[in-house]
Amino acid sequence: MSFLTRIVGKSTSFSGIRLMSVYPQHYVEPIVQKDKQIEQKDELTKLHHIPIKAALNKSSDTVFHDDTKEKLLNYITKKGNSALARTLLSKAFELIKRTQTERLNLAKGDKDKVITNAEVLLKQAVENCRPLLQVTAIKRGGVTYQVPVPITTKRSYFLAMKWLLEAAREKERKVSLPEKLAWEILDAAHGQGRVVKRKDDLHRQCEANRAYAHYRWS
Template sequence: MSFLSRIAEKASKLSGLRLMSVYPTHYVEPIVQKDKQLEQKSDLSKLFHVPIKAAVNKASDTVFHDDTKEKMINYITKKGNSALARTLLSKTLELIKRTQTEHMNLAKGDKDAINTNAETLLKQAVENCRPLLQVTAIKRGGVTYQVPVPITTKRSYFLAMKWLLEAAREKERKVSLPEKLAWEILDAAHGQGRVVKRKDDLHRQCESNRAYAHYRWS
């Protein structure tokens, strides 16, 4: 065996070890958030004698921690500069707060109906942009069909945030990213805008191709 082949074999073994979990399969995931612990209070008694994995470093139970914001920061991050991504998202939420507060002050009717919570609007925008189905190319008998298939919850949230960022980055380059992203989030939170239209177009495409849905199992 040559020297290069021995190095390649050793590297493949080490990469296989890195993919292995340090916890056995019978360890359960930790429940970090306090509200989730209260929701599953009756089930927590079953975990008294069950080993639990350690929580990750970014997990937190403070009022300032939010999973949606953390994921959005990860998607904004480029070249590992997460500090810049956090600053951009903070400016985006600040612009949303300022815009909604201005609308509330100028409103002549019920001012309580205007939501000024930027984090709530971000979550609402992501929920409104989440697709439930997508089409995938499946070849049968020499013909490629666009078959509608359901997608997982995790991927639906990923696509919603990805589409919001893509729509913001496609806008005019002279405008800063926080301002463009704030516009997209506000539009999506109110059920309008390009991202919501993109989701609706995808659902319409899945509806028009529902006759090919059986190819998913064939």
Template sequence: MSVYPQHFVDPIINKSLQKEKAHELSHIPIKPALNVSTDSIFYGELKQKFTNYILKEGNSALARELLTKTFEIIKRTQIERLHLAKGDKGSIITDAETLLINAIENTRPLLHLSAIKRGGVKYQVPIPLTEKKSYFLAMKWILEAAREKERKVSLPEKLAWEILDAACGQGRVVKRKDDLHRLCESNRAYAHYRWS
């Protein structure tokens, strides 16, 4: 449900697209942009969502600071690996945002199990996830894995190591995704209960 009628168009935040579509949108009512919307080159939708998942008790400045520190630790670690590497230095990615995106893509589950009751028995039925839900689960799992580690280490450091592990296709989160897919594979005989 929206405050604005359906004929209102979503705002275009990217300035280059604004110039292209200015003539088309000159007579169409446009919704106002969100407070978090920006045309900065540092803005990323996934990064913004990840910041929102880090957020606790409405302290968005702290959440942004924690993510910035995490990116700083990732960058330092990757540059250190780059200098220590003897062979192929082109394979080491130093961009923290790219590593975050790779980590999320590597940990995104495609299926999940849902309990469906048929004839007095509950079956674990594999059901495909929507894209939005799979991104949510990937980011949630990465944060949970970082928060579960020992409390003596700061969150940005733990989160940086989880992201680096997940970007390489290793670590607890990737194992969790693989375990879920293995369970879905073992329960595929009950997949037909989805439609009955």
């Protein structure tokens, strides 16, 4: 057992010891993207004398960086094989691009409504899939009630991408993951598919149990 491990194990007796990777509470999160720095220029002037956390190694200010895509990439990754996950996601985006380009060429009406950018379609799919409420079990007087509660924005995005991946992995195994994921993203971006139905069913369940909402505060 190393010296650092022994110290961490005895952290209850030495309350003043803190791991070096943990920042104090008054440190603020860094803003890496230049477009966000321009948008929040007035806010950034207030942080001149406040210490800022170091940016992560994977952070980038390039125009090709997208937070939603990076999060989905992390959720696809298994056993640290991020190179394979990036290849699978790139193939899925390629299939989306090909499908939308074909629809654009076959469209007879307004072609401006056909979106060929896979990253924009991914954002639309996540927005259409993310829930606003969820039910949680709360026990009162020996009876367990399914109580609807709001969820945070961060968790709603996590659930949306998790459901997209689960729906793609539940399909038949003869079809590759990029193809299944591409069709799930396309269906969700157009407001249909199993993931959107799952979100609607959850909201319907919350609506049916709205009479128990007061148990959140009791």
